[in-house]
Amino acid sequence: MGKDKKREAKNTADTLGMSSTERILKRIHELYEKGLNPGSDGSVGLLSIAADPLLQLKIYKPRKKVNVMLIGNHSAGKSSFINWYIGESVQTTGVAIETRGFTFVTSGRKRDTLKGDATFAFYDHINGLSKFKGISENVFTEISTSKDRNFSCVDLVDSPGLVDGEMEYPFDVTESIVFLADHVDLILCFFDPIGQALCKRTMRTIERLNEHHAEKLAYYMSKADQVEKEHDRQRVLIQITQNLAGRIKNSHAFKLPTIYLPRDDLAVPIPNALEEVCDDIDKAIRLTVQKNLTTMRDDCDAIVAEIANARELNGRRRRDNASATAKGWALMVFGWVVLATLFYVAVLEACATKPVTTALRTHALPALATQPVFRDLVEGLLPDGGRRWFGVEHGGAMAMGVLAVTFLIIQFVKSRVWKLSPTMTKKDAKRLAGYETYVKEVKAVREELYKEYFKQIHDNA
Template identity: 40%
Template structure:
């Protein structure tokens, strides 16, 4: 749903929701949206209604100045719009209970449109307002729309032109706002008791809103397709990475097993050689049988041959080096055992595959149907 920061809603919703006047009417943020029942919500309820705006809690104190007005109006496309009424801004010693500049800037970045209304009777050119507008123009310049509100109260045509020239001059002094293609329609709420000859372009505001709604539908459908592709590619990459991790884990487990087996087998064989050397061949044949005893005698014989080959004064050093080598093998076994990567369980892989199939078969198909349905409302039947 598009979100707009602005300070005019009566004309669009055809209902009195917020006060309008020369004085600063609000110190907080008011969300104006469509609903089944006319209701006013406080800060906590507002964030339950708009959970994606919870980051505003980072601005200490803003929670207490957050409200929502739910209207039952069915005018135009009001059900597809959420307006955000921002605090009135003044210069001087005015103290706000929260960082109003940062809060408005953050909300402006979230909105689809930012309406800036210059009030000829109020504080339109206050430094605080222009600072925020200039800040928003750096990141959201394409969202900004400028209007001269309450244009019928600006006096004669010459007075109105003078006011607009003052506003344009003030904007041109700021590099961030001095851009070509500047437009500032004059708008006001018609009063039958006070007819005015001033051109009222308030319908332009409504057209801008509805055009943005239509563009938001297209952007949402396009973004849905991108998100589907991103999710599917992420799942595919994750499953491919999991297969690589499984292969890697098999390799490190094999290394761990070989190092561990050698780390245990070699010292065991070394000790066993000395034990077997105390028995004669006949005794081994009686204990183990002729075949196993001969095999054992060959292996232990090799160890004893190497041992006898080592000089007596070097045998202690050999035992130390041999023990260190076996310890190194056990250390490597433990090291390789800890080098394995975490892999997905069968349930996780099945779930991810189901998600991918659901997106490909259901979500993308529904997105295509929605796009066709949307275009059928815009284009001629002969185009389909």
């Protein structure tokens, strides 16, 4: 009991320190993993309910953080932006090509660094990345305690700087980026006007990403402060735009704002859309909250529908089992009749043999002289008592063969017909009813989370 109270107090303290958005994302994640009352007896998550053998429904747990990947040419300022966004220098920056692998930057209670295998274990949804040759030694996770901006709701993915020429990467960098694009919510493309903004490798990668992820891409000309003359900046912007024009699909909504990290020593003010990047991340977070809430509703509806299907299937199986049982009993009775007839014919045939006939005539008939009923019965068993099988030679043996085959056919048909499907026990039915009630309670919590989300929007308006 003491441990439960400590855990509850700790969870309460953690929750109080969260933003509304972070709290909603965390709560959705908990409802999938741990249920309505995490840590208490009887609390079961939506994942466990869906995976119950009675339902066998496949649903996926929404991530409790938004994933944002940064791509661009070497020295485009990706690592510098990450350091600025979280307010902590976790990424190495400089003129040299510092980032040759992928670095996942996430928030946590303790500053730490995870290497390849530990990163794949931490981010189990990107485990497929480990299949790329040479990548395991070039994947890291930096855990920061920063609470700046909305970092607690975001996992940032810093990708290798893209260059042309003799540069060799230890893994297929373009295919790795394309793979990760399936698992992120937003892709920020940075172009360095001084470096290799028009790098062919960067352009090819963007072209590949546009095949399936055009809606996730946002483009920026970074380090705009390094080009102080307006006409030079405009020339670079035009060059980048022209090179992107044939490679992007959402050209009607294309923007290429200029951004740079804040500085006070600029001689001439330069337009800086750095906050637009933050706004794009915030928008991705809001969309993820909406998507997760919608996904939770759909999954709850799917579970309730599957419970109804399970009940319908159970009712149909019970009806089929009742029908199969009735047919089975009918075939069994018919088989008994055929078997009794077979036994009767066998007795007649046995009585028709010479030793039995002699014994009946010599001993049975005289002994039953005073019992007409039984005497007539014994006489009926004798060959000359009227039991001739229609005058067919060996007719009794043939009749026995037909009856035996008929009995075997009846047994075969019965084995096919009298097959019962598994049905729910009372315990199973009770469990499903409990799931249905539980899921309805989860949907009620979802409505409260939506109200909290709308309230946050209203308060921030």
